Amino acid sequence: MKDVxxxxxxxxxxxxxxxxxxxxxxxxxxxxxVHLVCILKGSVFFTCELAQHIHVPLTIDFMxxxxxxxxxxxxxxxxxxxxxxxxxxxxxxxxxxxxxxTGRTLSYLLKLFExxxxxxxxxxxxxxxxxxxxxxxxxDYTGFEIPDKFVVGFGLDFAEHYRNLPYIGxxxxxxxxRE
Ligand code: IMP
Numbered sequence: 001m002k003d004v005x006x007x008x009x010x011x012x013x014x015x016x017x018x019x020x021x022x023x024x025x026x027x028x029x030x031x032x033x034v035h036l037v038c039i040l041k042g043s044v045f046f047t048c049e050l051a052q053h054i055h056v057p058l059t060i061d062f063m064x065x066x067x068x069x070x071x072x073x074x075x076x077x078x079x080x081x082x083x084x085x086x087x088x089x090x091x092x093x094x095x096x097x098x099x100x101x102t103g104r105t106l107s108y109l110l111k112l113f114e115x116x117x118x119x120x121x122x123x124x125x126x127x128x129x130x131x132x133x134x135x136x137x138x139x140d141y142t143g144f145e146i147p148d149k150f151v152v153g154f155g156l157d158f159a160e161h162y163r164n165l166p167y168i169g170x171x172x173x174x175x176x177x178r179e
Pocket of ligand 1: 151
């Protein structure tokens with residue numbers, strides 16, 4: 001049987017909200033340049049879409065961290081498997097994340113970035129699950145606050161599957177087969 005997935009946030013709603021986030025960032029950084037830090041792999045779809053709606057000079061870099069195994073429960077352990085290519089010193093850094101769940105990953109990363117002396121440091125997250133938070137972390141720019149459900153799509157995965165769904169979906173029933 002295939003997994004059963006329902007739509008939580010449709011594609012059009014996602015795209016509209018992401019364009020609003022881009023417009024807000026454009027307004028906030030007038031006369032400045034921004035450096036987006038995309039947290040791989042989950043944030044890559046969001047970063048690409050967001051970047052197209054930001055109209056100030058923009059650069060992008062990537063970092064890869066892992067805080068989840070193949071299941072749906074946070075391990076709480078953050079493993080940095082790819083560092084940034086460029087220095088962030090003196091730059092207006094916006095960390096782009098797919099979802100802030102417990103906040104453990106971001107709490108670790110923001111401390112790490114702070115030590116590298118950016119000019120400014122902000123967090124832009126597509127999704128936030130406030131009910132799951134165990135840290136003080138909040139996004140400066142947040143797409144959607146969602147209930148405590150495990151979601152997939154638009155970069156978010158379940159055991160590496162479903163990143164390519166163009167909407168945010170909820171796995172209602174786990175089967176033994178993925179699409
Ligand atoms: P946190 O450290 O608990 O905030 O977890 C952050 C990371 O966990 C995210 O970047 C995702 O990779 C993953 N994650 C948290 N919730 C979900 C979910 O509902 N679906 C897929 N991945 C999730």
